[in-house]
Amino acid sequence: EIVLTQSPGTLSLSPGERATLSCRASKSVSSGYLAWYQQKPGQAPRLLIYGASNRAPGIPDRFSGSGSGTDFSLTISRLEAEDFAVYYCQQYGNSPMYTFGQGTKVDIK
Amino acid sequence: QVQLVQSGAEVRRPGASLKVSCKASGYIFTSFFMHWLRQTPGQRPEWMGRVDPGDGGTTYEQKFQGRLTLTRDASTNTIYMELSGLRSDDTAVYYCARGRSGWYLFDNWGQGTLVTVSS
Numbered sequence: 557e558i559v560l561t562q563s564p565g566t567l568s569l570s571p572g573e574r575a576t577l578s579c580r581a582s583k584s585v586s587s588g589y590l591a592w593y594q595q596k597p598g599q600a601p602r603l604l605i606y607g608a609s610n611r612a613p614g615i616p617d618r619f620s621g622s623g624s625g626t627d628f629s630l631t632i633s634r635l636e637a638e639d640f641a642v643y644y645c646q647q648y649g650n651s652p653m654y655t656f657g658q659g660t661k662v663d664i665k
Numbered sequence: 666q667v668q669l670v671q672s673g674a675e676v677r678r679p680g681a682s683l684k685v686s687c688k689a690s691g692y693i694f695t696s697f698f699m700h701w702l703r704q705t706p707g708q709r710p711e712w713m714g715r716v717d718p719g720d721g722g723t724t725y726e727q728k729f730q731g732r733l734t735l736t737r738d739a740s741t742n743t744i745y746m747e748l749s750g751l752r753s754d755d756t757a758v759y760y761c762a763r764g765r766s767g768w769y770l771f772d773n774w775g776q777g778t779l780v781t782v783s784s
Contacts, residue, residue: 591770600760600774601710612772644709646770652726653769654700654712 558583558650560657562643568665575632577660579645584625589649592621592630595659596641604643605630632662640664667691669761669775676781682749685778687761694742695719698764700771701735701746703757711757715764716744751782 559582569575579590588608593601603612605621608628618633632639645657672686687699700715714725716735723735734747744761759778762771 589768589770593771600762600777601771602774603765603770603772606765606770606772648769652712656709658709 557652558585558647558655560645560647560655562645562657562660564660565658566661566663568663569635570665571635571637573635575630575635575639575662577630577643577645577662579623579628579630579657581626581628581647583650585628585647586649588624589647589653590621590623590628591646591648592619593644593646594639594641595644601644635662667763667773669763669773671759671761671775671778674779674781676783677751679752679782679784681751681782682747683751683780684745684747685759685761685780687744687746687775689718689742689744689763692763695739698767699735699737699744700762700764700769701733701759702762702771703759704777705757710760712769713746713759715769718744748780751780753782753784756780756782 561580563578590608592605595601604615609621620631642659642661644659668690670688675683677683695718698715701713702710704710716723718737725733732749736745761775763773765772
């Protein structure tokens with residue numbers, strides 16, 4: 557089973573700053589099948605990125621994903637107020653094809 | 666636009682069963698798997714199972730085998746999640762989520778249903 561480890565646990569930043577979140581897999585993620593989700597309090601997760609670097613429909617271009625193999629990252633180029641949330645990575649290329657990382661919280665500094 | 670609307674919050678006693686619904690709209694119901702996940706506060710989502718709305722075929726996470734039943738009603742575009750033998754550690758928010766392109770990639774989610782199991 558692939559284990560996804562996200563870092564840091566919490567990222568404290570100000571609006572307008574750049575955020576870089578990391579997701580490291582214990583084994584290579586097949587075909588870069590790595591997704592990122594955003595979750596705000598009291599809401600369901602929302603798909604941001606799939607295939608490591610493809611934005612889901614309606615996702616602003618300040619969100620970008622990169623990486624391959626075992627190391628992936630999500631970058632938010634300039635944080636806006638609505639971006640403060642918890643972010644999860646998830647792999648869907650290796651059995652079991654639904655493992656999530658433990659999450660990174662982006663909060664306001 | 667794609668919408669998944671779940672039924673409301675539930676409270677159950679330990680040992681009871683519950684059934685949560687998820688009504689889909691805005692797309693061809695039979696063309697996308699529907700998954701169920703659950704989440705407790707501060708934890709990552711946990712995948713429970715999926716159903717093929719086309720033929721009703723199901724796949725369940727092993728830990729829920731024997732307690733979880735996913736069904737669908739194609740006439741109303743509704744998916745049902747039934748969980749039996751409830752325990753206190755089943756207290757969670759339960760989500761339905763549409764699977765993209767047959768993958769375990771969840772591109773649209775219901776709003777969540779809070780289930781509380783307490784004596």
